[in-house]
Amino acid sequence: MQTLTFVLSFYFSLSTAFYFHVGEREEKCIIEDIPSDTLITGTFKIQQWDIRRQDFLESAPGLGMFVTVTTYNDEVLLSKLYGPQGRFYFTSHSPGEHIICLESNSTRLVSFGGSKLRIHLEIRVGQRDLDAGLAQAKDRVNEVSFKLEHLIEQIEQIVKEQNYQRDREEDFxxxxxxxxxxxxxxxxxxxxxxxxxxxxxxxYLKDFFIAKKLV
Structure with missing residues:
Protein backbone atom coordinates (compact mmCIF):
# COMPACT_ATOMS: atom_id res chain seq x y z
CA MET A 1 0.00 0.00 0.00
CA GLN A 2 1.48 3.27 -1.12
CA THR A 3 1.34 6.16 1.31
CA LEU A 4 1.49 9.79 0.27
CA THR A 5 1.93 12.38 2.98
CA PHE A 6 1.81 16.16 2.90
CA VAL A 7 1.65 18.85 5.55
CA LEU A 8 -1.01 21.53 5.96
CA SER A 9 -0.90 24.23 8.61
CA PHE A 10 -4.18 25.84 9.69
CA TYR A 11 -4.98 28.64 12.06
CA PHE A 12 -7.63 28.34 14.72
CA SER A 13 -11.23 28.69 13.44
CA LEU A 14 -10.11 28.48 9.79
CA SER A 15 -11.92 26.42 7.18
CA THR A 16 -9.99 25.08 4.20
CA ALA A 17 -11.41 23.07 1.29
CA PHE A 18 -9.39 21.33 -1.43
CA TYR A 19 -9.23 18.12 -3.43
CA PHE A 20 -6.49 15.69 -4.41
CA HIS A 21 -6.09 12.59 -6.56
CA VAL A 22 -5.20 9.15 -5.25
CA GLY A 23 -5.47 5.57 -6.35
CA GLU A 24 -7.63 2.91 -4.76
CA ARG A 25 -6.32 1.76 -1.38
CA GLU A 26 -3.73 4.52 -1.52
CA GLU A 27 -3.40 6.31 1.79
CA LYS A 28 -2.94 10.04 2.06
CA CYS A 29 -2.16 11.73 5.36
CA ILE A 30 -2.55 15.34 6.43
CA ILE A 31 -0.50 16.69 9.32
CA GLU A 32 -2.07 19.53 11.27
CA ASP A 33 -0.68 21.52 14.16
CA ILE A 34 -3.67 21.88 16.48
CA PRO A 35 -4.05 23.54 19.90
CA SER A 36 -5.33 21.46 22.78
CA ASP A 37 -9.06 20.97 23.36
CA THR A 38 -9.86 22.02 19.80
CA LEU A 39 -12.68 20.58 17.75
CA ILE A 40 -11.80 19.40 14.24
CA THR A 41 -14.48 18.73 11.65
CA GLY A 42 -13.71 17.02 8.37
CA THR A 43 -16.05 16.62 5.40
CA PHE A 44 -15.07 14.46 2.44
CA LYS A 45 -16.48 13.16 -0.83
CA ILE A 46 -15.09 10.54 -3.22
CA GLN A 47 -15.36 10.82 -7.01
CA GLN A 48 -14.27 7.92 -9.18
CA TRP A 49 -12.72 8.17 -12.62
CA ASP A 50 -14.86 6.77 -15.44
CA ILE A 51 -12.75 5.44 -18.30
CA ARG A 52 -15.61 5.58 -20.81
CA ARG A 53 -16.53 9.18 -20.04
CA GLN A 54 -12.96 10.22 -19.37
CA ASP A 55 -14.22 12.20 -16.44
CA PHE A 56 -14.89 11.83 -12.75
CA LEU A 57 -18.30 10.55 -11.74
CA GLU A 58 -20.39 12.65 -9.40
CA SER A 59 -20.30 9.93 -6.76
CA ALA A 60 -18.61 6.61 -6.06
CA PRO A 61 -21.21 4.06 -4.94
CA GLY A 62 -19.69 0.98 -3.39
CA LEU A 63 -16.59 2.78 -2.22
CA GLY A 64 -15.79 3.70 1.35
CA MET A 65 -13.27 5.85 3.16
CA PHE A 66 -11.33 4.69 6.18
CA VAL A 67 -10.37 7.68 8.36
CA THR A 68 -7.69 7.42 11.02
CA VAL A 69 -6.56 10.24 13.30
CA THR A 70 -3.49 9.81 15.48
CA THR A 71 -1.03 11.96 17.37
CA TYR A 72 2.74 11.72 17.21
CA ASN A 73 2.50 9.82 20.47
CA ASP A 74 0.59 7.13 18.54
CA GLU A 75 -2.62 7.95 20.41
CA VAL A 76 -5.57 7.00 18.22
CA LEU A 77 -8.30 9.65 18.35
CA LEU A 78 -10.43 8.27 15.52
CA SER A 79 -10.51 5.09 13.46
CA LYS A 80 -13.68 4.53 11.47
CA LEU A 81 -14.92 3.39 8.07
CA TYR A 82 -17.32 5.76 6.30
CA GLY A 83 -19.21 5.68 3.02
CA PRO A 84 -18.25 7.48 -0.22
CA GLN A 85 -18.99 10.78 1.49
CA GLY A 86 -19.32 11.74 5.09
CA ARG A 87 -18.27 13.88 8.00
CA PHE A 88 -15.98 13.08 10.92
CA TYR A 89 -15.17 14.84 14.17
CA PHE A 90 -12.47 14.63 16.77
CA THR A 91 -11.12 16.80 19.58
CA SER A 92 -7.45 17.28 20.32
CA HIS A 93 -6.41 16.35 23.84
CA SER A 94 -3.03 18.05 23.75
CA PRO A 95 -1.35 20.65 21.53
CA GLY A 96 0.85 19.54 18.68
CA GLU A 97 0.76 17.84 15.31
CA HIS A 98 -2.09 15.47 14.51
CA ILE A 99 -2.07 13.06 11.58
CA ILE A 100 -5.30 12.61 9.60
CA CYS A 101 -5.08 9.68 7.20
CA LEU A 102 -7.65 8.78 4.55
CA GLU A 103 -7.67 5.52 2.62
CA SER A 104 -10.33 4.23 0.23
CA ASN A 105 -11.32 0.61 0.07
CA SER A 106 -11.26 -1.50 -3.09
CA THR A 107 -13.78 -1.42 -5.96
CA ARG A 108 -13.60 -5.11 -6.71
CA LEU A 109 -17.32 -5.41 -5.94
CA VAL A 110 -18.23 -2.29 -7.93
CA SER A 111 -19.68 -2.79 -11.40
CA PHE A 112 -17.76 0.01 -13.11
CA GLY A 113 -14.01 0.11 -13.32
CA GLY A 114 -11.37 2.71 -12.72
CA SER A 115 -8.83 3.07 -9.94
CA LYS A 116 -8.25 6.83 -10.01
CA LEU A 117 -10.07 8.77 -7.32
CA ARG A 118 -10.62 12.42 -6.58
CA ILE A 119 -11.06 13.21 -2.90
CA HIS A 120 -12.76 16.45 -1.90
CA LEU A 121 -11.85 17.38 1.65
CA GLU A 122 -12.83 20.29 3.87
CA ILE A 123 -11.19 20.79 7.24
CA ARG A 124 -12.70 23.05 9.87
CA VAL A 125 -10.60 23.86 12.90
CA GLY A 126 -12.37 25.09 15.99
CA GLN A 127 -15.86 25.17 14.53
CA ARG A 128 -18.75 23.01 13.39
CA ASP A 129 -20.86 23.44 10.32
CA LEU A 130 -24.38 24.84 10.58
CA ASP A 131 -26.16 21.48 10.35
CA ALA A 132 -23.98 20.00 13.07
CA GLY A 133 -24.50 23.13 15.14
CA LEU A 134 -28.25 22.81 14.79
CA ALA A 135 -28.09 19.12 15.65
CA GLN A 136 -25.94 19.91 18.66
CA ALA A 137 -28.37 22.65 19.68
CA LYS A 138 -31.22 20.15 19.39
CA ASP A 139 -29.26 17.67 21.48
CA ARG A 140 -28.61 20.37 24.03
CA VAL A 141 -32.31 21.29 24.11
CA ASN A 142 -33.15 17.63 24.65
CA GLU A 143 -30.47 17.42 27.32
CA VAL A 144 -31.76 20.57 29.03
CA SER A 145 -35.32 19.25 28.79
CA PHE A 146 -34.23 15.94 30.32
CA LYS A 147 -32.34 17.71 33.10
CA LEU A 148 -35.36 19.96 33.71
CA GLU A 149 -37.66 16.94 33.97
CA HIS A 150 -35.17 15.28 36.30
CA LEU A 151 -35.00 18.47 38.38
CA ILE A 152 -38.80 18.61 38.58
CA GLU A 153 -38.85 14.99 39.72
CA GLN A 154 -36.25 15.81 42.36
CA ILE A 155 -38.31 18.79 43.54
CA GLU A 156 -41.42 16.62 43.72
CA GLN A 157 -39.46 14.03 45.67
CA ILE A 158 -38.17 16.73 48.03
CA VAL A 159 -41.74 17.98 48.55
CA LYS A 160 -42.85 14.42 49.28
CA GLU A 161 -40.00 14.02 51.76
CA GLN A 162 -40.91 17.31 53.42
CA ASN A 163 -44.57 16.29 53.67
CA TYR A 164 -43.53 12.94 55.07
CA GLN A 165 -41.27 14.58 57.65
CA ARG A 166 -44.05 17.03 58.49
CA ASP A 167 -46.46 14.13 59.05
CA ARG A 168 -43.88 12.37 61.20
CA GLU A 169 -43.35 15.52 63.23
CA GLU A 170 -47.11 15.86 63.68
CA ASP A 171 -47.37 12.23 64.80
CA PHE A 172 -44.43 12.73 67.16
CA TYR A 204 -54.45 2.28 111.37
CA LEU A 205 -51.98 3.76 113.85
CA LYS A 206 -54.78 5.60 115.65
CA ASP A 207 -56.81 2.41 115.97
CA PHE A 208 -53.68 0.56 117.12
CA PHE A 209 -52.93 3.08 119.83
CA ILE A 210 -56.57 3.08 121.00
CA ALA A 211 -56.57 -0.71 121.14
CA LYS A 212 -53.41 -0.69 123.24
CA LYS A 213 -54.88 2.04 125.40
CA LEU A 214 -51.90 4.24 124.68
CA VAL A 215 -54.07 7.25 124.01
Whole structure:
Protein backbone atom coordinates (compact mmCIF):
# COMPACT_ATOMS: atom_id res chain seq x y z
CA MET A 1 0.00 0.00 0.00
CA GLN A 2 1.48 3.27 -1.12
CA THR A 3 1.34 6.16 1.31
CA LEU A 4 1.49 9.79 0.27
CA THR A 5 1.93 12.38 2.98
CA PHE A 6 1.81 16.16 2.90
CA VAL A 7 1.65 18.85 5.55
CA LEU A 8 -1.01 21.53 5.96
CA SER A 9 -0.90 24.23 8.61
CA PHE A 10 -4.18 25.84 9.69
CA TYR A 11 -4.98 28.64 12.06
CA PHE A 12 -7.63 28.34 14.72
CA SER A 13 -11.23 28.69 13.44
CA LEU A 14 -10.11 28.48 9.79
CA SER A 15 -11.92 26.42 7.18
CA THR A 16 -9.99 25.08 4.20
CA ALA A 17 -11.41 23.07 1.29
CA PHE A 18 -9.39 21.33 -1.43
CA TYR A 19 -9.23 18.12 -3.43
CA PHE A 20 -6.49 15.69 -4.41
CA HIS A 21 -6.09 12.59 -6.56
CA VAL A 22 -5.20 9.15 -5.25
CA GLY A 23 -5.47 5.57 -6.35
CA GLU A 24 -7.63 2.91 -4.76
CA ARG A 25 -6.32 1.76 -1.38
CA GLU A 26 -3.73 4.52 -1.52
CA GLU A 27 -3.40 6.31 1.79
CA LYS A 28 -2.94 10.04 2.06
CA CYS A 29 -2.16 11.73 5.36
CA ILE A 30 -2.55 15.34 6.43
CA ILE A 31 -0.50 16.69 9.32
CA GLU A 32 -2.07 19.53 11.27
CA ASP A 33 -0.68 21.52 14.16
CA ILE A 34 -3.67 21.88 16.48
CA PRO A 35 -4.05 23.54 19.90
CA SER A 36 -5.33 21.46 22.78
CA ASP A 37 -9.06 20.97 23.36
CA THR A 38 -9.86 22.02 19.80
CA LEU A 39 -12.68 20.58 17.75
CA ILE A 40 -11.80 19.40 14.24
CA THR A 41 -14.48 18.73 11.65
CA GLY A 42 -13.71 17.02 8.37
CA THR A 43 -16.05 16.62 5.40
CA PHE A 44 -15.07 14.46 2.44
CA LYS A 45 -16.48 13.16 -0.83
CA ILE A 46 -15.09 10.54 -3.22
CA GLN A 47 -15.36 10.82 -7.01
CA GLN A 48 -14.27 7.92 -9.18
CA TRP A 49 -12.72 8.17 -12.62
CA ASP A 50 -14.86 6.77 -15.44
CA ILE A 51 -12.75 5.44 -18.30
CA ARG A 52 -15.61 5.58 -20.81
CA ARG A 53 -16.53 9.18 -20.04
CA GLN A 54 -12.96 10.22 -19.37
CA ASP A 55 -14.22 12.20 -16.44
CA PHE A 56 -14.89 11.83 -12.75
CA LEU A 57 -18.30 10.55 -11.74
CA GLU A 58 -20.39 12.65 -9.40
CA SER A 59 -20.30 9.93 -6.76
CA ALA A 60 -18.61 6.61 -6.06
CA PRO A 61 -21.21 4.06 -4.94
CA GLY A 62 -19.69 0.98 -3.39
CA LEU A 63 -16.59 2.78 -2.22
CA GLY A 64 -15.79 3.70 1.35
CA MET A 65 -13.27 5.85 3.16
CA PHE A 66 -11.33 4.69 6.18
CA VAL A 67 -10.37 7.68 8.36
CA THR A 68 -7.69 7.42 11.02
CA VAL A 69 -6.56 10.24 13.30
CA THR A 70 -3.49 9.81 15.48
CA THR A 71 -1.03 11.96 17.37
CA TYR A 72 2.74 11.72 17.21
CA ASN A 73 2.50 9.82 20.47
CA ASP A 74 0.59 7.13 18.54
CA GLU A 75 -2.62 7.95 20.41
CA VAL A 76 -5.57 7.00 18.22
CA LEU A 77 -8.30 9.65 18.35
CA LEU A 78 -10.43 8.27 15.52
CA SER A 79 -10.51 5.09 13.46
CA LYS A 80 -13.68 4.53 11.47
CA LEU A 81 -14.92 3.39 8.07
CA TYR A 82 -17.32 5.76 6.30
CA GLY A 83 -19.21 5.68 3.02
CA PRO A 84 -18.25 7.48 -0.22
CA GLN A 85 -18.99 10.78 1.49
CA GLY A 86 -19.32 11.74 5.09
CA ARG A 87 -18.27 13.88 8.00
CA PHE A 88 -15.98 13.08 10.92
CA TYR A 89 -15.17 14.84 14.17
CA PHE A 90 -12.47 14.63 16.77
CA THR A 91 -11.12 16.80 19.58
CA SER A 92 -7.45 17.28 20.32
CA HIS A 93 -6.41 16.35 23.84
CA SER A 94 -3.03 18.05 23.75
CA PRO A 95 -1.35 20.65 21.53
CA GLY A 96 0.85 19.54 18.68
CA GLU A 97 0.76 17.84 15.31
CA HIS A 98 -2.09 15.47 14.51
CA ILE A 99 -2.07 13.06 11.58
CA ILE A 100 -5.30 12.61 9.60
CA CYS A 101 -5.08 9.68 7.20
CA LEU A 102 -7.65 8.78 4.55
CA GLU A 103 -7.67 5.52 2.62
CA SER A 104 -10.33 4.23 0.23
CA ASN A 105 -11.32 0.61 0.07
CA SER A 106 -11.26 -1.50 -3.09
CA THR A 107 -13.78 -1.42 -5.96
CA ARG A 108 -13.60 -5.11 -6.71
CA LEU A 109 -17.32 -5.41 -5.94
CA VAL A 110 -18.23 -2.29 -7.93
CA SER A 111 -19.68 -2.79 -11.40
CA PHE A 112 -17.76 0.01 -13.11
CA GLY A 113 -14.01 0.11 -13.32
CA GLY A 114 -11.37 2.71 -12.72
CA SER A 115 -8.83 3.07 -9.94
CA LYS A 116 -8.25 6.83 -10.01
CA LEU A 117 -10.07 8.77 -7.32
CA ARG A 118 -10.62 12.42 -6.58
CA ILE A 119 -11.06 13.21 -2.90
CA HIS A 120 -12.76 16.45 -1.90
CA LEU A 121 -11.85 17.38 1.65
CA GLU A 122 -12.83 20.29 3.87
CA ILE A 123 -11.19 20.79 7.24
CA ARG A 124 -12.70 23.05 9.87
CA VAL A 125 -10.60 23.86 12.90
CA GLY A 126 -12.37 25.09 15.99
CA GLN A 127 -15.86 25.17 14.53
CA ARG A 128 -18.75 23.01 13.39
CA ASP A 129 -20.86 23.44 10.32
CA LEU A 130 -24.38 24.84 10.58
CA ASP A 131 -26.16 21.48 10.35
CA ALA A 132 -23.98 20.00 13.07
CA GLY A 133 -24.50 23.13 15.14
CA LEU A 134 -28.25 22.81 14.79
CA ALA A 135 -28.09 19.12 15.65
CA GLN A 136 -25.94 19.91 18.66
CA ALA A 137 -28.37 22.65 19.68
CA LYS A 138 -31.22 20.15 19.39
CA ASP A 139 -29.26 17.67 21.48
CA ARG A 140 -28.61 20.37 24.03
CA VAL A 141 -32.31 21.29 24.11
CA ASN A 142 -33.15 17.63 24.65
CA GLU A 143 -30.47 17.42 27.32
CA VAL A 144 -31.76 20.57 29.03
CA SER A 145 -35.32 19.25 28.79
CA PHE A 146 -34.23 15.94 30.32
CA LYS A 147 -32.34 17.71 33.10
CA LEU A 148 -35.36 19.96 33.71
CA GLU A 149 -37.66 16.94 33.97
CA HIS A 150 -35.17 15.28 36.30
CA LEU A 151 -35.00 18.47 38.38
CA ILE A 152 -38.80 18.61 38.58
CA GLU A 153 -38.85 14.99 39.72
CA GLN A 154 -36.25 15.81 42.36
CA ILE A 155 -38.31 18.79 43.54
CA GLU A 156 -41.42 16.62 43.72
CA GLN A 157 -39.46 14.03 45.67
CA ILE A 158 -38.17 16.73 48.03
CA VAL A 159 -41.74 17.98 48.55
CA LYS A 160 -42.85 14.42 49.28
CA GLU A 161 -40.00 14.02 51.76
CA GLN A 162 -40.91 17.31 53.42
CA ASN A 163 -44.57 16.29 53.67
CA TYR A 164 -43.53 12.94 55.07
CA GLN A 165 -41.27 14.58 57.65
CA ARG A 166 -44.05 17.03 58.49
CA ASP A 167 -46.46 14.13 59.05
CA ARG A 168 -43.88 12.37 61.20
CA GLU A 169 -43.35 15.52 63.23
CA GLU A 170 -47.11 15.86 63.68
CA ASP A 171 -47.37 12.23 64.80
CA PHE A 172 -44.43 12.73 67.16
CA UNK A 173 -46.03 15.88 68.57
CA UNK A 174 -49.32 14.06 69.16
CA UNK A 175 -47.50 11.15 70.80
CA UNK A 176 -45.53 13.60 72.96
CA UNK A 177 -48.71 15.41 74.00
CA UNK A 178 -50.41 12.10 74.79
CA UNK A 179 -47.37 10.99 76.76
CA UNK A 180 -47.24 14.26 78.69
CA UNK A 181 -50.96 13.99 79.38
CA UNK A 182 -50.57 10.40 80.56
CA UNK A 183 -47.63 11.38 82.76
CA UNK A 184 -49.71 14.18 84.28
CA UNK A 185 -52.62 11.87 84.98
CA UNK A 186 -50.29 9.20 86.36
CA UNK A 187 -48.72 11.77 88.67
CA UNK A 188 -52.20 12.79 89.85
CA UNK A 189 -53.13 9.13 90.42
CA UNK A 190 -49.87 8.54 92.30
CA UNK A 191 -50.60 11.56 94.49
CA UNK A 192 -54.06 10.21 95.29
CA UNK A 193 -52.59 6.80 96.07
CA UNK A 194 -49.98 8.32 98.39
CA UNK A 195 -52.63 10.43 100.15
CA UNK A 196 -54.89 7.39 100.51
CA UNK A 197 -52.04 5.31 101.89
CA UNK A 198 -51.15 8.12 104.31
CA UNK A 199 -54.74 8.42 105.53
CA UNK A 200 -54.97 4.64 105.88
CA UNK A 201 -51.71 4.48 107.84
CA UNK A 202 -52.80 7.32 110.14
CA UNK A 203 -56.17 5.63 110.80
CA TYR A 204 -54.45 2.28 111.37
CA LEU A 205 -51.98 3.76 113.85
CA LYS A 206 -54.78 5.60 115.65
CA ASP A 207 -56.81 2.41 115.97
CA PHE A 208 -53.68 0.56 117.12
CA PHE A 209 -52.93 3.08 119.83
CA ILE A 210 -56.57 3.08 121.00
CA ALA A 211 -56.57 -0.71 121.14
CA LYS A 212 -53.41 -0.69 123.24
CA LYS A 213 -54.88 2.04 125.40
CA LEU A 214 -51.90 4.24 124.68
CA VAL A 215 -54.07 7.25 124.01
Missing amino acids: RMISEDTNSNVLWWAFVQTLIFISIGIFQMK
